Amino acid sequence: MYNYLIALSRPAKQRILLLIDCLLVVLSMLVALSLRFGRDVSVEQYQAALPLIAIVTLIAVPLFATLRINRIKLSDFEVQDITRGAVAAVSLTIIAMVLGNVLTLQGPSSVPLIFGPIFLMVHIMARLMARACLLYLSGRDNSRIPVAIFGAGTIGVQLLASLRRNYDMRPVIFIDDNPTLHNMTVSGLPVASRQKLKTMVERKKVERVILAISSESDEIRRQYIEELSTLGCEVYTLPSFNELINAKTITDTLRPVTADMLLGRDKVNLETPEVVRSYAGRTVLVTGAGGSVGSELCRQILGCNPHRLVMFDHSEFALYNIDNDLRAHADAQGVELITSLGSVCDRSAVDRVIKESDVDIILHAAAYKHVPLVERNEIVGVWNNVVGTQVVADAAQAAGVERFILVSTDKAVRPTNVMGASKRLAELVVQDLQTRSEKTRFSMVRFGNVLGSSGSVIPLFHKQIMAGGPVTLTHNKINRYFMTISEAARLVLLAGAYSKGGDVFVLDMGKAVNIIDLARRMIELSGLKVRNEHNPDGDIEIKIVGLRPGEKLFEELLIGDNTLPTPHRKILRAQESKLSQIEIARILKDLDIATKANSSSAVRKILEDYVEGYHLQHNTLEQVQ
Structure with a gap:
């Protein structure tokens, strides 16, 4: 009802108000007669007053139009608008009295005097009641x-x-x-x-x-x-x-x-019909569903009306949180929501989930991504990121899953740290599987730092600012590409829609953001001032602490310059070198041997031998810390 009323054209609303006011004239005149004669009023007396009522009502139409009392928005009806109604009431009273005398109409002359106040009262009441009804209906409009x-x-x-x-x-x-x-x-x-x-x-x-x-x-x-x-x-x-x-x-x-204002660029519009068409009515498995990107993927997939959404994560707490967030929405949309605890490195667990849920599409977001932690725990980090990807991708191919999308990172391009190198090896594993895949289409999405995700600089800077500083920065010239969580998740979904097999998708994110500028903006957004040599009375100091092991000043999105366009002008398809099936098999075998031997140096040697741009760094634990 509310949407119907507000959708009426302005002329239609004005005609309705004019009609109501004319009916109020007739009603007020009849009430005035009843009050004048009380219970003794007869039908004949009403009939005798009909000519006066009709003439006054006809004259009221141009009078109301002149005073524009039917052009006042009900939602704006306030005290000053009552003045117009009062002028109309006084004018009609005078007109009724003059007409009664000039036309020698029957009836007492006091009726117009009673009519005026009554009309003004019902005129005001009608508008106040209509306004109250609109407010009530608007409050019940759940689409707002x-x-x-x-x-x-x-x-x-x-x-x-x-x-x-x-x-x-x-x-x-x-x-x-x-x-x-x-x-x-x-x-x-x-x-x-x-x-x-x-x-x-x-x-x-x-x-x-x-x-x-x-x-x-x-x-x-x-x-x-x-x-x-x-x-x-x-x-x-x-x-x-x-x-x-x-x-x-x-x-x-x-x-x-929002955090988007820290991007230093406009958000990329990734809302396209291909996304909804690609996931509607399908069964989608998201690994790492409790993580920052994984949880946003789940939220956006729900908006595509899938048949079933399977959320897979090794963290009970993270899985509980995302299930708690989405359960009511999934039930309301009629989407089956399944939560499954397990590790991506456990082939039997992955096979069971894919088979039981009859999965059509896999979005592989599970990974260890924090650079310093993986640098200190290279064996576990590389095993999880590389072997975990190989296990899920193999299981997808064996089950005949339609599409597999790997969530990767710009740190995989000529990496200087273990985490980036492990993600590049994961990309190579997926690219190799595509060469032998008859049904499953494998693709990868590579993007920069995600604003507000766990482990990113935004939450760290925020925590440091709230603690009174200092904000710690590894280098004053360090630059990074940034994107919002919603952009990252949408890019992954679009990759699934555009995938032809073996693709590496990247988003054109404009210019890289200087991290020291980002820190300054966050301090100022918090209502504080940067303390430095130019402003010694500032609130928060920015302190340079030195590059961490494996950290680069500049990140890249492409290994080479060979890219192809996609249906979206801001999304590119990279064409990059691959390894042979024999080389991938040797990598996985050597990695298994190094892991069982608990040899960090052997794991790093594998990365140096097979990942372009990675160089072995002999870091002690103290240096890393």
């Missing part, structure tokens, strides 16, 4: 985004009035730090504390928070933004005064505050 307004002051109240006219957002609560306002109602909306907001976000009753506080202090504003961003919902802030006065409404200029 539920919004919390942070700040129950003047700015918040003005924002609420604007949001009530917005068809995309539905205000549900005020949040304010002033305890005297808690449990009160402001402009029809309850006021609560931040703890209440956290609960509502967790229960999906609030999906967006809009900061509506005074712009007197940018530092306080940035602090609020940083704290609200940790809740797991969208955070928007009101614009500057100049933006505000040039906009049609407040909501026209609301700006989100």
Whole structure:
């Protein structure tokens, strides 16, 4: 009903209001007659008044149009708009009295005097009731985004009035730090504390928070933004005064505050119909489903309406969390959700999951990815990343799975660390399998650092800033490519849609971001200032601690320059060298021997011999730490 009413054209709404006002004229005149004569009023007296009622109603049409009382938006109906109704009531009263005398119509002259106030009253009541109905219906419209307004002051109240006219957002609560306002109602909306907001976000009753506080202090504003961003919902802030006065409404200029603003570029639009078509009605297995990228993959796959989603992870806690997040959504969409504990290095466990769930597509995101940890634990890291990939890929081929997509990294390109080299070996294993695959299409996706993922610099910098600093940086010239988690997951899904077999997909992420610039932006976003020789009174120091073992100043996405286009202009298909089946078999055999012998040097020697660009580093444990 609400969507139908707001979808009516403006002329249609104006005609409806004009018709209602004309009916109110007739109703008011009849009520005036009843009040004048009381119980003694007769049918004849009503009939005698019909000419006056008809003439006054006809005259009311152009009068209402002139006063434009039918052009007032119900959602905007306020005290100043009552003035127009009062002018219309007085005008109709005078017109009725004049007509009664000029036309010598029957009936007492006091009827028009009673009619005027009655019309004004029902005119106001009708609009207030219609406005209340619209607000009630809008509150029941579940298609609108539920919004919390942070700040129950003047700015918040003005924002609420604007949001009530917005068809995309539905205000549900005020949040304010002033305890005297808690449990009160402001402009029809309850006021609560931040703890209440956290609960509502967790229960999906609030999906967006809009900061509506005074712009007197940018530092306080940035602090609020940083704290609200940790809740797991969208955070928007009101614009500057100049933006505000040039906009049609407040909501026209609301700006989100998320980690995306740290990208240094616009997000790449990866919303294409191929994604939904490729995964709709299919059974999809995600390994490493509890990780940062894996969990986002699961969320986005649910939006593609698969038949079944299988989440595989070795971490019970991580698997519990993603299952808890998605279970209700999956049930609502009719998607079967399966959680399976196990290691990607366990062939029997992988075979069982693929067979029992009749998997069509595998997205292999399981990996050890933290560079310093893998550098110190090279045997386990390489075994998990290489053999784990080989086990899952072999199982996919044996079961006749349609598509297998490996999630890789830019650190696999001419790597200087064990983690990157292990991911490049995993790519080579997958490329080799494609040469012998009759049914399964194998492909790889290679991307840069994911903003906000576990182990990335964003959470580390945030933790250091909250602790008062310093923010530690390995080198002042270090650059990295960054992408959002949603971009990373979407790129993986698109790779599955575009896969022809043996592909290496990369995303054009623009220019690399200088990490020291990123650190400065994060400090400023937190409402603080960088402390350095130019600003000794600043809040947070940026400290250079030196490159870690295996760390490069610059990351690359391609080993060579030979790329091919895809249906998406921002996604490239790389053509890179492969190893033979005999070489891959030798690598896996040597890796098995080195692992059983617990020989770190032998594992590193394998990487040096077969991974282009990797050089053996003789690091002691103390140096690595």
